[in-house]
Each structure stands twice: as structure tokens, then as C-alpha cells.
Amino acid sequence: MAKRFGKFNGVPLLFTLVWIVLFALALYFFDQSVIAFMGMLVSLILLYYTRGSKKLKILLGVLVLLVIIPLVAGGNRYYMEVATQVGIYVAMALGLNIVVGFAGLLDMGYVAFFAAGAYAYAIFATAQANEFIPGGLFPLSGEWFWPFLIVGLVVAAIFGILLGLPVLRVKGDYLAMVTLGFGEIIRIIFNNLDKPINITNGPQGLTPIASPELFGVRLDTPFYFYFIVLVVIAFIILANIRFEHSRLGRAWIAVREDELAAQSMGISLLHTKLAAFATGASFAGIVGVIFAAKQSFIDPTSFTMMESIGILIMVILGGSGSIPGVILGASVVTILQVQLLKEFSNFLHTLQQSGLLNLPNQLDPSKFQRLIFGLLLILVALYRPNGLIPAKRKKNDLEAIKQSKHASESLGILSKLSRNKPS
């Protein structure tokens, strides 16, 4: 690619700015246009490839997300709803990225942790908890949403450790099957835990889940959730970036590349893998709490294997291990899944009504989800196994380190030698 473009060193800043303004206007003037919304998201990708300093680009990105989008589309329920949905999946995909992308553990039951977080909030934010805790204390009011973000995190992390302890002894494709099995087990258990003690209300689900409240204001429209989700994403992205090059993050990558070699370098396999599992799970837990509060209704059908696979596709399509890639993958798949197919089938319906086209109802594109997921998975595996934006390895310039102000003796094992040197 790079060769063909010659000196491609980024999109000109002006182009990106014009693009942002153009689609901000489109977002403002069109009521429900998925194209305008996608254009706005593309502007973030453009920004990623724009020439210019990192600080400026981040600043512009934050500006787009925090100011421009709420300003032009804040009053529009549709856009805010789509944006929130995209955000929820981006957050989850980033969480799974730690497990699959960094540590290389193919977790196909990720949605179980999402469910754990969602149920943690839903059970106590509805009257459900009265079934097994006497005193009629429940439902909790919406102010409890905020502490429950932490509770969801902790509950999901505990789930992650409990599942991880037995599961992480197997590896590779076995791990995929076992996590898949565990995901299904959790769903079946949630589905049947309405007896002997009614904890999850079984297949009927839980409703109405209290909306979050802040200083007495009920935050129950997509507009508020948009911001909540943004904050959570920012937190998760920061965590991802911090983890990536930390000691733990490098241990994850070592384990991913070669378990035996990592082990012989003194990395504890179980600890590293458990940490990956728990971290990934805890992010899913937070998102689960938000999801429960946003939907105000949850039942086990929201947590099927399809969801797990969908999130996995986001990570793999975008580029596992690559933070911008995963964000892109999650946005693409979510929009495809929730909006584009629906729009396309509506479009076909109008064609049909005007008599231009005769298509049987069974070929409605909105039902094509599995087909498209399947094709995407095969094509990505065959042609782009590293995803749309492959992960970059941070390059350590050894020569530069040697030349740097740390003398060679103060680095690594040499430092110990020199410290013990008799003076």
C-alpha cells in the first residue's frame, strides 16, 4: 500500500477539518441518516491518519465527540441511540481486546461477564432483590447507579477469576470451546435461576431497571447515556494504552507469542492469564451495568453466544491487539448490525412497494446477520488475519538506548553487576 501511494504520510489537516464540518452539517440537517452518522465516525478515522501532532489530533477528536456531535445531534434521539450502542460495543470490544488481542486467549464466552455486570445492577435496581433479601429495601434508587459501576466491575472480575481458574489450564482452541461452553452455562443458569430461589426471574427478565440519577436529575435519555459511555470508553482506552506497554502488558504479549518461552523467562502463566481474564471481564462488567440501566429491561436472550461471537468479530476484524483497529471494528460491525442492514431492508421495501422490485420477504437483509458475520470471519481469516488496522509493535531502538544517558552498565542485569562491583 505504502509503496503505491509513494509518499503517503497522512491526510492533510485541512481535508479532515472540511470533512468534519461537512458531516456535522449533514448530521444537523438530516434527521435519520446513517450515512451522515458514519461520515462523522469516519472523520475520527481520518483524524487518526491526519498529519499533525498527536496532541492536536487528540484534542480535535475530543472536540468532535464531546462538543460537535452533542451540539449538532444532541436533540436527535436516533443519533444518540446509535452512538450509545456503538459506544457500548466499542467498550466491550476493547475489554475483549485485552483477553484476545494482548494475551491471545480466544474467549468465546465473553458475554457471560457482560451478563454478570448487567444482572448485578438489574437485580438490585428492580424489586427483584426483595425475593431473597427481606426488608423491602429494593428497588434501589438511580443514585446507586454510580457505585454499581464499581460493583459491576468487581462482580465481573470475580466471575472472570472464578471461570479463569479452571479454564485457563487448557489452551488454544480447547480454550475457545471451554469458554464457549461456560458462556452457555452462565446463560442457561441465569435463565433457570427463578427456582428454587427466584434470583434472576428466569426467562421473564427484569424490569423496570432504575435509570441513573445525578443530583436529583434522572438521566434516562440516550443523550445522557452517550456521555456516560464516552467516559467509560475513555477510561477503558486509557487502561488499554497503559497496559499495552506495561510490564503486565508485555508479559501478556510474551504469553501470546510463545507460552513456553514466556514461562522460561520467569513469567507466571497462570497469574498473567488470570489478570488478562479478570481485566477484560471487569470492563465488560461496567458496560453491563450501563447496558442494564439504558435498556431498563434485561433477560437472558440479550446474552447469547451470538453476542460473544459478534464482539469477537469486532476485535478480529479491526485487528486484535490494536486499539484503533478494535474501535474501528466495533463501530463497523455495530452499525452494520443495528443500522445498515435495517436501512437497506427498508430501502428494498420501498422499492418493492413502488413495484420496481419483487423480493420475497425471506430475503430481507435484516435477517442476514449470521451470513454476513460468517462471510466476514472467513474473509478476514483468509485475507487479513491481522485485521483492518494491524497492531503495531512498539520498536525499542537498542542502539539509542545504549547511547542514552543511562550508561550501558546501569541497564538490565549489568546494573546488578556494577552495583556489586567492589569500589
Add this chain to the structure above:
Amino acid sequence: MLLSILPQVLVDGLTLGFMYAVVALGYTMVYGILEFINFAHGEIFMVGAFVGTEVLLISDSLGVLQGMNPFVALFLTLIIAMIFTGALGVLIERVAYRPLRSAPRLVPLISAIGVSFLLQDLVRFTEALARNEFYLNSPTLFSGAIPLGGNVSISIKGIIVIVLAIILMFALNMFVNKTKWGIAMRAVAQDQSTASLMSINVDKVIMLTFLIGSSLGGATGVLFAQNYGTIDPYIGFILGMKAFTAAVLGGIGNIRGAMIGGVLLGLLEALAGAYMGPLTDGAFGAEYKDVFAFAILILVLLFKPEGLFGEAVKEKV
């Protein structure tokens, strides 16, 4: 009361178990050679069920089925379904797996998951287009039951499933152990590069493995449709998972192990489904029987990952 249903439960378990066993063979053969879990194998089984049912439905509507001996009809259906799924298996291997043979291990697995989704939706669409619904009711070729005294009886179709499954497994066992191609297959499973030095065409052997495994899966699909009557495009997933469990239970890569593992799992599951509810006073009823199978998978992988009959493999650097 609990004991009086035991014969019925055992026969149900055996029927289910033999079906698991034949599907598990497909997993275990592919794993033995490629060390790769063919995730789409459950869907091949499902396609077999649909092809078989369609053959029966179409020949029924053409009026061919009425005068035919049910055994002949079942035999022909099985042959057609096996040819179809065998070809499908080979096609999938060629398109989705072969280009990835040297890729990291997780990549072909991802491709296989994709194939499995693709097949589910393709079948659903074809059926929805052709018949306006994707749940099919299979015409039953065999009805009636053999009474066993009391109000307990064994259905004839169950016995037919068991007998046919045994024949298929016996044939496969003969093939693998007695024929030239079977020997080639075992050689490739042991060491691909050495086998290719012995002038064995590895690609062809792998193709053959997929052909045989998939046609066995397709045949089981036909038997499943006969035994349970109703099929939908999603039956392959759960059954595939359980057959995989059976393969792991018997020691993956081990053909006889897969057979025994399948039967064992079927029996355990039937017993759990029938007795778990009454024994726990209804707290954990038959709705947990899928959990039970998954729990067995996890327990086996944890405590005896080489399975009941497999050999423990030392990891090589």
C-alpha cells in the same frame, strides 16, 4: 417409579450416544490429522439432516415413497445425504481451511466459525424460500415400538439408529485399519512430512478425511431427523459441541475413544435429564442437561485432558 423408566431412559441415551459417537468421529479424525477443531462439523451434520429430510419430503410429494420399502428408502436417503455432505466437507476444506494450513492456530478456527454461521444462514434461507418456514418435520419411515412389559417400550426407529450407527462405525474402523488409504491416513496423522516422503499425497489424504468425516456427519443428520422428527438450522451447534465433548472424553484423535466417549456421554446425559429433577426435588431439572454436558467437557479437559483412551502428549519446544 424411578426405576420403571430406566429401560426407556437407557435406550434414549444409547440412541443419542451413538449419534454423538458418529459425529464425534468427524471431529476426532480431522483433529488427529490437522490438530484443528473443525467447528463447522456440527453444521455439516445439520445440512445432512436437511438434505435427508428434503429428499424424503420431495419423494413423498412425488408419490415415490409410498410403495417403497422403508429400509430401501432410508438407505437411498442416507446415500444422497452422505454424498452431499461429503462433497460439502471437501469444498469447505479446499476453500476455507487449506489456505490457512500454515497460519497461526487460531486463524483456521476463526474461519471455521465463519463457515458454521454461513451454513446456518444458507440453510435457513433456502428453506425459508422453498417452504416458507425453516422448521421441517421429517416424514417418519418407521413407527411402532417393541413393548418390554409394563408400560415400557422401545421405539423401532431408536433401534434402527443404533444399528446403523454401529454399522457406520464398524465400516470406518475397517477402513482405517485395513485399507491402504486408511494406513495412509494414520501415517499422515502421525507425521505429515515423513508421510509425504513415503510418497503419500498429504493433500489427498486430508481431503479424504474431510470427505469421510463429513459424510458420516451427514448420515447422522438423517438419523437424527428420523429419530426426533423436527429439525431446524440451529440443531448443529449444540449437538456439535456435545459430539466434540464426546471426542474429548474419549481422547481426541482416537477413533475408538470417540465412539465410546459418544455412547458414554449420551447415556450420562439421558440419565441426568431423567433423574436430576426428581433427585433434587425439582431444583435442578432437565433444563440443566446441556450444562451437564458442558460441565463434563470442562472436567475432562481439566483433569484428564488426554481423554479416557488418548495418550498424554508431552509438549515439545
